[in-house]
Amino acid sequence: MDENLLSGIATALDALAAAGGRRAPEALSPGELIAVNQAFGALKRHVEAAFAPVAAEIARQSRVELGKDSLAKKQGFRSPVALIQATTGSSVGDAVKLVQVGEATAPRLSLTGEKLPAKHPHVAAATRAGTLSVTAASGIVSMLDRIALRVEIGRLQAAERQLVAMAPGLRADELARLLARAEATLDPDGLEPRHEQARAERSLEIHERDGRLRITGELDIETGAPIKTVIDAMVTHALRANHEADDATRDQRTPRQMRADALAAICRHAIGCDELPTGPSTTVIVRMTLDELQTGTGAAVIDGIDQPLPAAAARRLACDLQVIPWVMGGDSEILDWGRDKRGYTRAQKLALAMRDGGCACCAAPVAWTEVHHIDWWSRGGPTDLSNGILLCTACHHRIHDDGWQIRIDGVGVDAMVWFIPPPWIDRAQTPRPGGRRRYTLTA
Secondary structure, eight states: OOHHHHHHHHHHHHHHHHHTTTSOGGGSOHHHHHHHHHHHHHHHHHHHHHHHHHHHHHHHTTOGGGGGGOHHHHTTOSSHHHHHHHHHTOOHHHHHHHHHHHHHTSOEEOTTSOEEOOSSHHHHHHHHHTSSOHHHHHHHHHHHHHHGGGSOHHHHHHHHHHHHHHSTTOOHHHHHHHHHHHHHHHOHHHHHHHHHHHHHTOEEEEEEETTEEEEEEEOOHHHHHHHHHHHHHHHHHHHHHHHHOOTTTOOOOOHHHHHHHHHHHHHHHHHHOOSOTTSOOSEEEEEOOHHHHHHOOSEEEETTOSSOEEHHHHHHHTTTSEEEOSOOOOTTOOOOOTTSOSSOOHHHHHHHHHHHSSOTTTOOOGGGEEEEESSOGGGTOOOSGGGEEEEEHHHHHHHHHHTOEEEEESSGGGOEEEEEOOTTTOTTOOOEEESGGGGOOOO
């Protein structure tokens, strides 16, 4: 067993004790609870890092060609994953990730016996240091291995280094968004066949059972984007109305019920509509360059959807829908209003959507957001792009009520958004990344 890995566990245990881990949770202050939560997270990462090479060795000694001499079979299990799963009480997926990361981060030997670095050295270093979880490491390794034969080795190594730096602190859905966009950036030629396969497998089934209609389906991004955009807009409208309503008039439906009712409303409208549904009826915001839109090459990102779309598919969307390309503004549009107007215009919001990608704080879809003044209008802040940011209602209230600061580094769509917590949340006031750039590779 690697002494450094065991030392990392010991250090994490000491940090947990210092944070208050020996006391009952109900006896901890809010600050101590956060510190204990962080210490447990670090401990979990260090334990996983130490266990991953053990899991990989169990798999090596249980490989299929060993037959009845397989370590797992000698212990009464059909596979190494089943052995690990039974021992840890984890899921099959968790056990597979441990083996995968253990294999990807283990030192290697050449045919001549020379020691070689791990297949994924940056992932290995971050995992051993306890900064990268096995789940994040597995996601990065899986994506890089999937495109390895089609991408130059130097770009893969640079991407691995960036992803390892960007992944800590991301939720599972945020990590999935980062990896999907990184894969589209690194392997744009592979995006089209994956999209065509998804399109070929699209399906929708409607069954009547127990007095109900059950609707199940899977749609490719091109087919599903207009559906999601319209339903999200209708639900957002209802939720915003709720925010202003009192208890007597508040809509009591859940968001899931609102989505069901939105679908029914769309279909009722279609039944009574005399015109064919070929005219522009909604706006699907697609982030891409004008050149990509015109040539159909490259990748596009649709607001509210994590998986990038081939540019050629985005061109097809333009036939029946309003598609907003990356290029914003122009001689006929005023994007900076100064103090002449309090509210941001639609053109300004679309321009900020290119930078923020939705709520700059929690990544909610653009349709859920409004443009807010960083320097408040009431305190003299201008209605300029440099002073605007997209925030959903919940994040807007939290940031203003709790005293967070917002900083924008750079200009245009490539600017970096930072959220700076108040001292009572983080004494060091360490800036936290926001906006689209937290999911974007720099090269």
